[in-house]
Amino acid sequence: MNILTEKLKEVSLSVLPIVVIVLILHFTIAPLETNLLSRFLLGALFIVVGLAIFLFGTDIGISPIGTNLGKGMAKSNKVWIVAVAGIVLGFFISIAEPDLHILANQIADVTGGAISNMSILLYVSIGIAVMMTIGLLRIVFNIPLYKLLTGIYSVIFILALFTSNEFLAIAFDASGATTGALTVPFMLALALGVSTLKKDGKASEKDSFGLVAISSSGAIIAVMMMNIFGGQDELAGSLSVDTSGSDSIIAPFIHYFPIIMTEILVALVPIVSIFLLYQVFFLKLSKKKLVKIMKGIFYVFFGLVIFLVGVNAGFMDVGSVVGYTVAALDNTFYVLIVAFVLGIVTILAEPAVYVLTNQIEDVTNGYVTRKVVLTALSIGVGLAVLLSMIRILVPSLQLWHFLLPGYILAIGLMYVTPKMFVGMSFDAGGVASGPMTATFILAFVQGAAESIEGANVLLDGFGMIAMVAMMPIITLEILGILFKIKSRKGGFHANE
Numbered sequence: 001m002n003i004l005t006e007k008l009k010e011v012s013l014s015v016l017p018i019v020v021i022v023l024i025l026h027f028t029i030a031p032l033e034t035n036l037l038s039r040f041l042l043g044a045l046f047i048v049v050g051l052a053i054f055l056f057g058t059d060i061g062i063s064p065i066g067t068n069l070g071k072g073m074a075k076s077n078k079v080w081i082v083a084v085a086g087i088v089l090g091f092f093i094s095i096a097e098p099d100l101h102i103l104a105n106q107i108a109d110v111t112g113g114a115i116s117n118m119s120i121l122l123y124v125s126i127g128i129a130v131m132m133t134i135g136l137l138r139i140v141f142n143i144p145l146y147k148l149l150t151g152i153y154s155v156i157f158i159l160a161l162f163t164s165n166e167f168l169a170i171a172f173d174a175s176g177a178t179t180g181a182l183t184v185p186f187m188l189a190l191a192l193g194v195s196t197l198k199k200d201g202k203a204s205e206k207d208s209f210g211l212v213a214i215s216s217s218g219a220i221i222a223v224m225m226m227n228i229f230g231g232q233d234e235l236a237g238s239l240s241v242d243t244s245g246s247d248s249i250i251a252p253f254i255h256y257f258p259i260i261m262t263e264i265l266v267a268l269v270p271i272v273s274i275f276l277l278y279q280v281f282f283l284k285l286s287k288k289k290l291v292k293i294m295k296g297i298f299y300v301f302f303g304l305v306i307f308l309v310g311v312n313a314g315f316m317d318v319g320s321v322v323g324y325t326v327a328a329l330d331n332t333f334y335v336l337i338v339a340f341v342l343g344i345v346t347i348l349a350e351p352a353v354y355v356l357t358n359q360i361e362d363v364t365n366g367y368v369t370r371k372v373v374l375t376a377l378s379i380g381v382g383l384a385v386l387l388s389m390i391r392i393l394v395p396s397l398q399l400w401h402f403l404l405p406g407y408i409l410a411i412g413l414m415y416v417t418p419k420m421f422v423g424m425s426f427d428a429g430g431v432a433s434g435p436m437t438a439t440f441i442l443a444f445v446q447g448a449a450e451s452i453e454g455a456n457v458l459l460d461g462f463g464m465i466a467m468v469a470m471m472p473i474i475t476l477e478i479l480g481i482l483f484k485i486k487s488r489k490g491g492f493h494a495n496e
Contacts, residue, residue, distance in 0.1 A: 003056060007051075011047075011051045011055070012048050015047055015048050015436070017345035018346065019041070019044050021338070022040060025322055025338070030321075032318065032321065032322075036317065037318070039317070040315060040318040041314075042249065042314050043313055044314070044315065046253070046306050046307065046313075047311060047435075047439075049306055050309070050310055053302055054300055054303025054304050055303070056299055057296045057297065057300035057301075058185050058296070059185075059296070060295065060299070061297040061298075062185060062297075063188075063189045064189075064292075064293050064296070066193070067189040067190070067193050068278075068283055068285070069085065069274075069275070069278060070190040070192060070194045073193065073194055079140060083133050086132050086133030086135075087132075087133050088129070089132070089186075089190065089271075090133060090215065090218075091125045091126060092125075092267075092274070093187075093271060094124060094125040094128035095121055095122075096264070097177075097180045097182045098308055099177040099178070099435060099438040100121065100125075100178050101121070101263065101308065102311060102442075104117035104120040104124075105117050105312070106442060106443075106446070107462075108120075110457055111458065120223070123222045124218075124223065126218075127219050127220075127221050128215050128218045131214050131217055131218030132218070134148075135191070135215055136191065136194050138214065139195050139211070140194065144419075145209075146414040146415065146419065146422050149217075149411070149414065150411055152214065152217045153217070153407055153411055156217065156407075157407075159221065160224065160400065162224075163224045165398060165399065166458050167223060167227035168224075168400060168463075169458075169459065169462035169466065170223055170462050171219070171220045171224050171227075172463065173462050174220065174222075174223050175217065175469060176216070176429065176432075176437070177219075177438050178215070179212050179215075179429075179430025179433065180438070182304075183212070187211050188211070188212070190211075209423025209424050209427055210422070210426065210427065212430045213430065216469075252312075252314070253314070256312045257305070260305050260308045260312070261305050264301055264305055265301070268297065268300065315439055315440060316439055318443075319443025320443045320444070320447035321447060322338075323448035323449075324448065324450055326338055326448065327448035327449075327451035328451045335389055336386060336389055336390070339388070339389040340382045340383070342440075342441055342444065343382035343384060343385030343468070344379070344381065346440075346441060347378045347382075347468075348374065353377060353431055356428055356431045357370035357373045357377075360424060360476075361373075367483065368483050372479070373479065376476070376479055377428070377432065377475060377476075380474070381468050381471055381472065383471060384467040385441060385445070387402060388467050389448060391463070392460040392461075393455075395454045395455070398459075399463040402467060406474065407470065410425075410426075410470065414477065416481060417478075417480035418484050421476060421479070424476055424480075428473060429469035429470060432471070432472045433469045437468050445464045446462075
């Protein structure tokens, strides 16, 4: 239970800054109805408890499944097994990702069902499956990560020429939303297991870096293909913002429980089934280990249901209302400063960010400290949310005006930053766009887009996750270059 207590502390720190900001805004410039505020606070409690239980279950259930399946694929010593397993596992682990469910529901709501949540889930999961397989084969065949990423983003830039602006924002947001609390630990564990299959026989922990980045690019390509071949060019979007809130505080929570429970059950059953089949025929873990993993799966299911009920019933509505209310004020400075502060506190509080910063500190033997990385990331993400808000306020600015130069810069920096920073940097984008970004800040930005005259909630409301996913890539690559310059001056020796 000590581990669960630690998870509760981590998640509480993740949610608390947003709760504090909402309360400050409530008592100053954006007062909320009492029932709406009560639902928000209850939703925050659900999120804290649910996410803590979910992360605990991931540690003892999902991660061991990923590691064991990865090692099993390596033991087979057959590349075709890696390919088939990558497709199957990639699809089912993606379709179970809570952040993707949240984004898919938001897209369905804003487009009035023109793009269904199921079509987003299926297309994105297929894209993730294909690219995760390519990422696993990269590890086996020792293909340099920077070369593969250059090729992948070249394809993305070409497809972007034929993709509508509405789908461009959704595609890049889907990329950030797929790398959430369920997929990342599973992919890292799977990559580590598969690394023992490498052609030169040298397994390395750094092989796990980069798989998340390669896999998430599949979401971008899949949504673009969905647009190009689906022929949905013109889409209208609107967001219903109810500033009064539901009359009942409890009713929305009761409403969402059976719906979400069914969704998560359907999403988790295939993963568990694959694992159990593998256990019966190949793995043959001890009863004690198997029981522990199955307990972990139960925690994952239970935690996910509580988390998503909290998000849908109490958390996101307030995000939309706060964004709508603050953006409606006469002074645009308020919405800009709130956007920047939300970006800073969210990235500082994301639990996965602490894992990444500790990894970087370990790999560089403490030369690049976690404090420096946290500072760089928080400023980067704060600027990303701020720029997203400026894009809403200035009608002539489009998402590609930011993403095109941003990713060209990110790809160019790959060739001069130390190679171990390349995978870390691109993975950091996924880490930054975690549960708090996919829920509250996305709702805040969309509420603001609905409020601001001349803004389009579909064109301008989406794209924020894409910006948040891009900025850490650039900031960590720049950190890598600074690390390289200092190490040449004799301040650090990589072999020590």
